[in-house]
Amino acid sequence: MSTAIETHNLTVSYHRKPVLWDIDFELPEGQLIGIIGPNGSGKTTLLKSIMGLIPPAGGYVKIFDQPLDEVRSRISYVPQRESVDWDFPVSVRDVVLMGRYRPGRLLRRLSAEDHAIAMESLRKTGMEEFAGRQISQLSGGQQQRVFIARALAQQADLYLMDEPFAGVDAASEQAILQLLADMKSEGKTVVMVHHDLQTVRQYFNWIVLLNTRLIACGPVESVLTEDNLRKAYGGQLTILSNVAHLAQQRDFPMREQAKKQKP
Amino acid sequence: MSAFWSDPNVQMVVLGVMLLGAGAGVTGVFTFVRKRALVGDAIAHSVLPGVCLAFLISGQKHPLWLLIGAVATGWLSLLTMDYITRNSKIKADAAIGVVLSVFFGLGILLLTAIQASGSGHQAGLDKFLFGKAASLTRQDVLVFGAAAGLILSVSALFFRAFSTMSFDREFAMSAGLPVKTLEFILATITVLAVATGIQAVGVVLMAALLITPAAAARFWTNNLVKMTLLAAIFGMVSGLFGAWISYQAPAMPTGPWIVILLTLIALFSVLAAPERGILARWQLQRNNAHKMLTENILKTFFQMEELHGKQLFSWEAILQKGHFREQELKKGLGQLRRRGLLAAPDVNGLWRLSSEGETESRRVVRLHRLWELYLSHKLGMAADHVHDSAEAMEHLLTPDMEKRLLEELEYPALDPHDSKIPYDHQPNGK
């Protein structure tokens, strides 16, 4: 298995205060990889520094065994939804077409192929019928899907997504997940910040557990131990993990969907 | 008046001023969508010391020198704001305020010094405060027109890059776009637009020429390209107007007049723009009220026929059954008549629906009852709680949604209160 992302002693700080310390890991290609950790643990910062948006204070990142700038066109970044102004005067199609701009082709006109790829990306995310809509008229989940469609339009091999499931309803979450599974089966790598510990086991086969330092990184079973979770979430998690543990033991449904199956 | 249009010298100035307006309008769009209006204002005030310094150093009023001076201090103000926010605890708004007042203060100081020395009047530097479009010389027009042309072509060339970067800077960076370079280019043409625009409006009111066209254009469209074209047009119109005023009343500074016109354009946009404008929203509400009223009358006819069988109904009966106000009912019946949904009253003044009206009344009642059924069956609401919601939804549901409801509920026969759901044709199946 070759390596998609390698970080070596990566340290990142804001105003000299380190928020990521000595992060050292290798992530395999072709997997769905979850980054988990409590609020403020540096998950967003990690993605941004992998994308070169924040310069590291120390260490380095390699992607597909090369420096970032060599392989930029093979990587796609999906920022947190709240990071932009959704009242910006553009349509859904315009946003997805932004995924077709790459350095060196900025001044070129968009081709018919670019438009076809954008529409195909919208179709994959179930947003085809919204192509002409002004982005301020979208729900949170639809905005998220537009961002994912824009990333798909980049036709990358590695996708870094910051909480794509935030504010998305259960049905959309399942649809997106299906899409990610398809991408995985095409050999793409998806790295995603995720918040819902309940679903981590189900969704990912590889986990990065983070709290300013790297707590653990590896296949799900080896990372999601009580010990590791306690290290990452500290006191915060004791009740939560107890509940989750209990639920697992008694096979109690934790999700809405499960309830609906009852008559 | 006629001299204004026919004199070739005047034509040249008018063309120049319109170009300035267009340049300011176009760059202003990006200033506006990037929410940097205050920065624009600070730049505008900060070009004054540059203009004065250029005059002091070169000793002449060649437009190229003045432009270089203006761009230099305009840029310096940008860098200073950036430096302050990055290297101190001072927030952006305070940094903007500090830079604006310091640079402008310095500019006024220099201006006063120049004027005291006596050379200022002949230099006509005072026009940079409030603008004087008509005082442009042929040389001025050439230089500033060229600058405006440059601004417009750069904006057109980089339009997509600018919009991608303005919408989502981090994404643009992650895609490898040269964001820093693009920002430098955008900042440069903005400073250039300000430095040329002050010819017409003056530094004090320049921010209005930069921002107002964009703000007004935003009301008319959700499309950035159209918005930019509109802002360019608004900028040109105000430039033209400024030149005209300036020739009509040579003693008058043009800036305030241009700003008044821009304000009128903005006000008109706020009022009259489709969708976003106040009048459009009123109209929409009025249409909704009409639709609700006529549909309620149709429903009343249906309910009365359901009770009493097919017959003609008196004005009083309708009024009573539907709880209408007299005025309202009169208006509503008139509208139904005009749309051909209501037959003409018979000799006794009794009313009945036309056959189109009957179809329409069935549709309204059907939507009402389908929605009640949907709420009670699919969402588990109690049967006596669903009526109020259905009262509103019957006016709102589109044919498309109706079809989906029908499919989901499998063409039901009865609503939760066991009233029949009326169809135009007996649906096959159940």
Ligand SMILES: Nc1ncnc2c1ncn2[C@@H]1O[C@H](COP(=O)(O)OP(=O)(O)OP(=O)(O)O)[C@@H](O)[C@H]1O
């Ligand atoms: N621009 C910034 N300037 C200063 N400090 C910052 C900045 N952005 C983040 N931080 C700090 O860095 C730390 C990590 O932030 P980050 O956004 O990476 O956390 P996160 O794991 O993504 O959190 P969340 O789950 O809330 O999204 C936090 O303590 C935060 O306060």
Ligand SMILES: [Mg+2]
């Ligand atoms: Mg985050």
